[in-house]
Amino acid sequence: MYALVDCNNFYASCERVFNPALNGKPIVVLSNNDGCVVARSQEAKDLDIPMGAPAFKFKEVFEKKKVHVFSSNYALYGDMSSRVMSILSSYAADVEIYSIDESFLDLQGYDYLDLEAYAIEIKNKIFKWTGIAVCVGIAPTKALAKLANRVAKKFKERTQGVYLIDSDIKRDKALRWCQIEDVWGIGRQNSKKLRSYDVKTAYEFTQKPDYWVRKEMTIVGLRLKHDLMGIPSILMEEVKPKKSISTTRTFEETSSDFEYVRERVSTFAASCAEKLRKQKSSCSAIMVFIHTSPFQKDKAQYHKSITIKMPYSTNSTIDLVKYAQMALRQIYIKGYDYKKAGVIVLDFVNETEKQLSFFTSENPKHTALFKTMDKLNRKYKNGKLKLACQDLGRTWKMKQERLSPAYTTKLSDIIKIKCND
């Protein structure tokens, strides 16, 4: 059996833990740059504020309905997440951290326990120790555990936040209840396609023949179908090293100026280089993309990406910026209004296992140079050392107008309690 433990309205719950005055009030948390709604409390959901709603379009609703709006506070959410995950690790030998707010627990060999009671214990301990409410779904496969969790969340009163699918009858009942677009792994495109074939529920999906599912939805769809039927096909995953690192941003305004885009791409490449050095890796390929705003439909659209293989693997900011600019020159076309760009680095090797190239290699001085630069940048966060091709006047900071304190990770932000004696 597998358990899926999922935190309820995670970002909103984190904000509430240290600010109980928010209990019962609608809360939304915005994405980077305060762009879209990425998390909502139940009260905000009840106000029909959709996931992904652009914040500027809902400004009036927020004011009118007294919605508490927060910028993403990743320091807080990351720390709260690791507290929850560390509790979970004491309940199963194999825990797969699936995302910041959910984990799968492999409960094979735990059949001698009363699994429902076990799940209630997990739920209660997490709430007691962190203040975060979770729901637990337990089933013979991961996709069914996801579904069980959905049932637990939807019928919280009846299930007390815990639901077990442990019989064919319960499985069929849940599958018939679950709309096709709500199935884990069925996205917008696939649900549209399935609906066009009159497949409306998870149950109807499992009734389609294998060859049909394989043909329409590739091997991924077929694995999902089997998993939903109770045949384990999506297995626990171990922590794998990263295959790519990216830095991508939407611009504050559109720009057709090459120099502006070049500066942005250089800064993104520099950021990737820093992330690479942090995890002690080098990369040997770099991908750069640029595109116009898909929302400005009246304007000419363009999006293009290019991958460049480098002659040696490197994590030097100077090298990565050089190759990123080289890539940009190949895809940039004058006359378009660009809105977004990004740099993705690929093909990693361990920093210490770099393959030497016969003709060209990384300048050995760069290693020492960037070691020092990283050290200084960690120490003096406000006076960042940069390359000259980056905008030196700009302290690149995303819009975060409604950021809550980093209660658990910054000494100056720790809550102070007044004692009246």
Next chain:
DNA sequence: TCTGGGGTCCTAGGGCGA
């Protein structure tokens, strides 16, 4: 005025060597 960012996996189709 203002619509996120960071990932993974899979497939089709072309190039290429055995």
Next chain:
DNA sequence: TCTGTCGCCCTAGGACCC
């Protein structure tokens, strides 16, 4: 030596997740 086929690798693009 020529040609066809198979399978591997690579890339771009699309789908999915949170």
